[in-house]
Amino acid sequence: MTDRVGIVIVSHSPDVARGTADMVRQMVGTDVPLAQCGGDPDGGLGTSVENIMTAIAEAWSEAGVAILVDLGGAETNSEMAVEMLPAEQRDKVVICNAPIVEGAVMAATESWGGATLSEVRSTAEELSAS
Amino acid sequence: MGPNTLKSVIEAVSDAVIAHTDELTGLDQKIGDGDHGFNMKRGFEAVLADLPAITDLAVGPALKKAGMTLVMKVGGASGPLYGTLFMALGDALPEDPQRGDYVAAFAAAIDAVKARGKAEAGQKTMLDVLIPVHQVLADGAKGAAVREAASAAAQATIPMQATRGRASFLGERSIGHMDPGARSSEIIITTVLNVLEAEQ
Numbered sequence A: 001m002t003d004r005v006g007i008v009i010v011s012h013s014p015d016v017a018r019g020t021a022d023m024v025r026q027m028v029g030t031d032v033p034l035a036q037c038g039g040d041p042d043g044g045l046g047t048s049v050e051n052i053m054t055a056i057a058e059a060w061s062e063a064g065v066a067i068l069v070d071l072g073g074a075e076t077n078s079e080m081a082v083e084m085l086p087a088e089q090r091d092k093v094v095i096c097n098a099p100i101v102e103g104a105v106m107a108a109t110e111s112w113g114g115a116t117l118s119e120v121r122s123t124a125e126e127l128s129a130s
Numbered sequence B: 001m002g003p004n005t006l007k008s009v010i011e012a013v014s015d016a017v018i019a020h021t022d023e024l025t026g027l028d029q030k031i032g033d034g035d036h037g038f039n040m041k042r043g044f045e046a047v048l049a050d051l052p053a054i055t056d057l058a059v060g061p062a063l064k065k066a067g068m069t070l071v072m073k074v075g076g077a078s079g080p081l082y083g084t085l086f087m088a089l090g091d092a093l094p095e096d097p098q099r100g101d102y103v104a105a106f107a108a109a110i111d112a113v114k115a116r117g118k119a120e121a122g123q124k125t126m127l128d129v130l131i132p133v134h135q136v137l138a139d140g141a142k143g144a145a146v147r148e149a150a151s152a153a154a155q156a157t158i159p160m161q162a163t164r165g166r167a168s169f170l171g172e173r174s175i176g177h178m179d180p181g182a183r184s185s186e187i188i189i190t191t192v193l194n195v196l197e198a199e200q
Helices: A014-028 A049-058 A072-083 A100-112 A117-128 B003-019 B021-031 B036-049 B051-055 B059-073 B078-092 B099-117 B127-138 B143-155 B166-174 B180-199
Strands: A006-011 A034-038 A065-069 A093-096
Touching (some): A006 A014, A006 A049, A006 A100, A014 A034, A014 A100, A049 B059, A065 A117, A072 A093, A072 B078, A072 B099, A093 A117, A100 A117, B021 B166, B021 B180, B036 B051, B036 B059, B036 B180, B051 B059, B078 B099, B078 B180, B099 B127, B127 B143, B127 B180, B143 B180
Parallel strands (some): A006 A034, A006 A065, A065 A093
16 A cells, blocks of 8 residues: 655643644554644744654654644754755655644545645644634 | 855854844744744754854855754744845855945845745834845945944834735734744844944
8 A cells, every 4th residue: 555644743831742643643553654742842832843843754654754843942842954965855844734643644544545745744734624 | 255254254153143042032922922032043053063164264164054954953934034034145156255245145035034934024023133234235335334223123114014924814913012023033144234334
C-alpha cells in the first residue's frame, strides 16, 4: 500500500503535545506516522526548531507531513524548521491553519483513510472556518 | 570591522540583552506570555558559549552563525525573528563591508523579518524600532542621534495597539505598554553603537 501522510503536533506545552498525540492514537492507532513535540529547548513552555525538525524526521512519509501548531511562536518556529529541511523534503511539508487538537485528530483520520497531503490539510483547515 | 571589534560587539550585545532579562520579561508579562527576557537570555548565552567559533569567521558569516544559534536556542517566536534578522544581515554583507553596505544589509534584514513575522510597521513589534532606525542611518545619522531615534521609536510603541504577535490577543488592552521586542531591539542597537563609538 502507499504511504500515509505523517502528522506532526507542535505545542508550546509538552503536556498538550502528548495529550493531543494520545487522542490521535486513539483514532488511528499506529497506522499513521505521528510525532509530537512541545516545550522550549529547556523544557519550559515554548517551542524548539531543533525538536520540530526531529519530529518531522520521525513522522516522515513520502506522502508528506502535515504540521498542526497551537500559538504564534509554534507556527513561526515550524516555518523556520521547514525551511531548514533539505529542498526535496521542504515541498512535502505543510503547516495547517487549524486548531491543534481537532485539527490533528481530523488530519490523522483523513491520512488513515488514504488521503493526499492537500486533502489532509484542507480537511483540517475546514475546522478554522472564519 | 576587524575581528576584535566584531568580538566586542557580539559580546557586548549578548551581555546587554542578558542584563535586561528581567526588564524584558516584565514588559512581556504585561502584554504577552512573559517569556521574552528569559528566551533572549537563553539565546544569547548560547551565542556567548559559541563566541570563539563565531568570531573566527568574517563579519557576514559570523552574523549568520550567531543568527542560527538564536534560531535553535531561543525557544519562542523571537528566535526565528532575531535569528532571521542576523542571518539576513550576514547574508547581505559583502567582504570587508563599509558603512553603506551595513545600511543596505540592514534594509534587507528588515525585509526578511517582515516576511518571517508576516508583519509591517505600526503593529507594535520590533519592526517599529528597526524601521525608523534604518531610516535615520540611511539619512546619515551617527552615534547619539541614532540612539535617540531607537529610544524614541521604542517609546512610540507604548500608545500603539498590537495587531501582530501574542499582544494582539489583548486588543485595546495592549495600548499603554512598551512592546518588549521593540525594547530588545533598542537595547541591541544602542549597544552596537556604544561599542563602535568606543572603538573609534
